[in-house]
Amino acid sequence: MRNRYFSSDPAQNSAAVALYDSVANLPLICPHGHVDPRLFADSNYQYGSPVDLLIIPDHYIFRMLYSHGISLDELGIPPRSGAAAPRDHREIWRRVCANWQLFRATPTGIWLRDELADVFGIHLKLNSCNADAIYDALEERLARAEFRPRALFERFNIEALATTDAATDTLEHHQAIRDSGWCGRVIPTFRPDAVVNIAGAGWRADIDRLSDVSGVHIRDFATYIQALEDRRAFFKSMGATATDQAALTAYTESLTASEAEAIFGRALRGESSAKDAARFTGHMLIEMARMSSDDGLVMQMHVGSFRNHNPAVFARYGPDMGADIPIRSEFTKNLKAMLDRFGVHPNLTLVLFNLDETTYSRELAPLAGHYPILRLGPPWWFFDSWLGMTRFLDAVVETAGIYNLAGFNDDTRAYPSIPTRHDVWRRVCADWLAGQLVRGFIDEEDAFEMIRALAYDLAKQTYRLED
């Protein structure tokens, strides 16, 4: 339906349709996400089963099933021990379908429904009766050449797709894409979390890896910074236009050179404290801002996720298993040290994401409506939903306008859900602007220019994807 999800008020509904139609066919800008670059490195990539494609990589789906007592083993999630996971994927699929009522009125439910319909041409409702028929249909589709990743990339009309890659990644798959001659724009994003978080279990090993891949022997803070700068240059040479950092809080602090050196030294010796780690992260956020102001890579910060909250799940399955829970965030005080130094730098763009909606109107919109470097990322994670996105627009636009926003990004591991996610964003924006229009806050000229900005231009400009 052309007008799906729009307000049932006839005036708003028809205005929303007109606005949506004006952007429905624009290319997709995907400047932040977690699609595996391997999909595009091999022109003949095989997805595996429907469960391999749609369930196992998607913690939105299995976290909800887990909350109703279905174990991750029963859903085919492989334990980190390397022990075999259940492989009867048709049985797993039936289990998912039999419990699909859990996803009523959730974005996960909407995405999968729309994805089945729009990408796979399957117009059935997931339930126990339809489970096998849908599974069969999906298997049939996935075997066809027109559903290979590169074919979908073109069908999805993706203009640029950024992956997220560790600082130590060799980007061999990105190199393979380039070497293949295929002209889809798939670019890396520099994510240094593992080498910045000195409290991480694998930090020391990652530093060694960083030395290896950068060719810079890291023996102190200065060589560490040098190695990072080298990696950024390498990522940039491979097409990257952005970096990304995750942090529990937005705390920033400018350490003195000797403080930074001392903490780094303690970390190398395995003697750093929790406080060291928080201060070091705070300092490195500023360092990354400095590097971005030099090399022009757009900086992203994702703040406020308490990772691996459930120790039993973490022990058995590892990270990113749907057990990350938001905490309260603060930006006004926490970002001040960084903003004092780089808040008006002409070459820096900093895109902020977080999981505490209370910061939208109280801190983020006022900050973005003042500091030139700031752009607000779209609602992240749990808030990438119809109501979550609507609340975001309600909370920030009046203070920051739309031109301090970063447009949309899908932030997904679930490749075939990409067009659906962009479609929902475009529909939210169309419906929201239609509401503004029919009430007379904006006029038609404004509305049509704003929908294009939100659907396409802002993401492209913010992430410097214009050339």
Place this chain on the structure above:
Amino acid sequence: MRNRYFSSDPAQNSAAVALYDSVANLPLICPHGHVDPRLFADSNYQYGSPVDLLIIPDHYIFRMLYSHGISLDELGIPPRSGAAAPRDHREIWRRVCANWQLFRATPTGIWLRDELADVFGIHLKLNSCNADAIYDALEERLARAEFRPRALFERFNIEALATTDAATDTLEHHQAIRDSGWCGRVIPTFRPDAVVNIAGAGWRADIDRLSDVSGVHIRDFATYIQALEDRRAFFKSMGATATDQAALTAYTESLTASEAEAIFGRALRGESSAKDAARFTGHMLIEMARMSSDDGLVMQMHVGSFRNHNPAVFARYGPDMGADIPIRSEFTKNLKAMLDRFGVHPNLTLVLFNLDETTYSRELAPLAGHYPILRLGPPWWFFDSWLGMTRFLDAVVETAGIYNLAGFNDDTRAYPSIPTRHDVWRRVCADWLAGQLVRGFIDEEDAFEMIRALAYDLAKQTYRLED
């Protein structure tokens, strides 16, 4: 009006009517509230005057009048000193009616209006002109047998009604109900707050009472736990299916055996500190979770109320006088110690209530959408209102779905308001689901199954009232 309170959008309005009609006559499940069991112990119970029934027990009403300078004495509230309260209840009623404009657009105003109309058949608007006529009509109704508590219980179609009872309560009224042969299901709820809060003024005396009623001489932490377990078994034998605890924060901490013993010893000697009290409460929340995982009583937590904020009111009238004020809450970190131990226990259900709406989308829905033991209680206290309940659904359903909710409970001392409160909840849900339906997020099958779950099934299942 069948469609009262529903959206004025014609499509949503008619969908809401259909959804509402499908559940309007379902029995009421009342798994948490504060109705006095004496109402049902005596088949010939007398309510007293309309003011005794409708004003004096209802702090929602007298807090608002107090905020406009009307003293609680003027409203007939008895001082704790035992001094006589004004007894001219007709005069008090006139005072309430003369100020009824204060309640415009409040749930309190809506409840009383609907209750007068639907329960008492009085279709007048409270004001100075109507005060006497309404008072007379209420007196006339209250004298009739068909308005006795048991008669109303049946007319209200209450399937189960849980009271809230101190751990030291002998449940004599519940016993009397059972002995009477009346078959209304009125059950107790185990609330150990007074014997858990070692900072409470009456704690030591309550411990003695706990020793007495349990027959366990409490001399250390082990005997204290034994006494609590015995009381829980007694409550369960009297029909209880749930416990309830109130805490200022959701802080949990697993004390070592010797720490628990040391704090308990200091408390017995009157030497415990504020920090002791907070840690002890945090430990006892985990202990109660452990006991619930053993005996199957559903655990409830009410978090975030700063009790007795106004010292003048507390000194003169005691607790529960409309002077409790919410504070900010936190769950992600605070509940972790408990969830680490019991978050996936197959025999535990934990229902969370709180007064900080910011936790809905940020913490509660993400937690409930992951941990199997968690269910979210309906909006509590100030948020048990049309907009409050709508915001709750908006904030939690997209992340947790509806099947991680605990349905509704009326949480009231005001017995005749029970059907009205359930009616408002059912109408909110019908209107909210109608909005989802007309916009195409859900289909009709979903909507009709969801309204039934929200109106009836979820409360019954969550509180294990199925048999």
Place this chain on the structure above:
Amino acid sequence: MRNRYFSSDPAQNSAAVALYDSVANLPLICPHGHVDPRLFADSNYQYGSPVDLLIIPDHYIFRMLYSHGISLDELGIPPRSGAAAPRDHREIWRRVCANWQLFRATPTGIWLRDELADVFGIHLKLNSCNADAIYDALEERLARAEFRPRALFERFNIEALATTDAATDTLEHHQAIRDSGWCGRVIPTFRPDAVVNIAGAGWRADIDRLSDVSGVHIRDFATYIQALEDRRAFFKSMGATATDQAALTAYTESLTASEAEAIFGRALRGESSAKDAARFTGHMLIEMARMSSDDGLVMQMHVGSFRNHNPAVFARYGPDMGADIPIRSEFTKNLKAMLDRFGVHPNLTLVLFNLDETTYSRELAPLAGHYPILRLGPPWWFFDSWLGMTRFLDAVVETAGIYNLAGFNDDTRAYPSIPTRHDVWRRVCADWLAGQLVRGFIDEEDAFEMIRALAYDLAKQTYRLED
């Protein structure tokens, strides 16, 4: 358009029109704002250029332009050094118009549009094409006698306008207004921030000024209090009905006499600490409550703004340059010390403002629905917007009703925007009440009385402007 901004639902829209029409022509009560009293002291006051009037004093406008890389110099903002600011105001105006898309869907954009149309009769949309025509039209209007401040005051139908004035202000302009025989009611407001904030750079000099203007030689805390009381009496004699204090937090604390004296002594000697300053502010909030309970001046508190967040802007241009950013607020614990002493005082009214919307439903409405002295100010600053005001009503009315609100105040430096701001508030209230009406929460009698209270009566009563 009579129905601009109202819901597009036909039933709600027509109800909103009827409600709005009933108050559209009521006089304006302006009990809190920042208009310069000089405008009224001189019957022949000249505004300067359109940029002098509309851009340079309005940080809502230039902060947004600054966020897109336009320097404040380019907008004609004078540096505090006294260096000349650019004076080609037509060029500045063109720059503003060329970037006016930034203000789409913002209250700033709406205010200026409505102000141009309703006050100046200019029905053009700001853009590069229209810039010169609008500038010319504005210049023409500003030269006409009918646009002089006093003429507009009468045309705006302002019943009372309060300015905001330092405790050390001699109120010479207010005296000149009185002496002029013009009968517009322009009154001062006592704002002691500069002499209360002992951490302020200019505090010591301000204390000397306070000694001078009060004639009380301030040598200790007692004489300081005496001087403040004298100034309050002077302000009251000049027509003031209210005071105002800004504080980073709502923290209150009753210092002992010797503690207050000690901190004040350290401050006089330039030896006070940050903690001293916070405690002293907390104590002085209670002292001001005490003084208000004596002299009857309504007390206002504005809480939660981190002032001068951008050090580069502050260094070059000084305060109030659009670089104040909200922080999280707390009232339940912070106000307790004050409320314990004055929460039910019959002669005190305390109006609370803040920038953290999460406190609306969690703390402010519950507090205002209990304590007789409290009234909630309208949404402040970033939240003085259609959606901000709607969220405010949604969040507080169900708990506190409307009669614990303080009505509206425009809080503006931008004199010609006053009628527009009141108009938006009246429209928000009309639309909100229309929604309540068509859904059946309130009836017509309620709705028409409520709109009048919100538009006019509550502000007049709260600020004791009745005589």
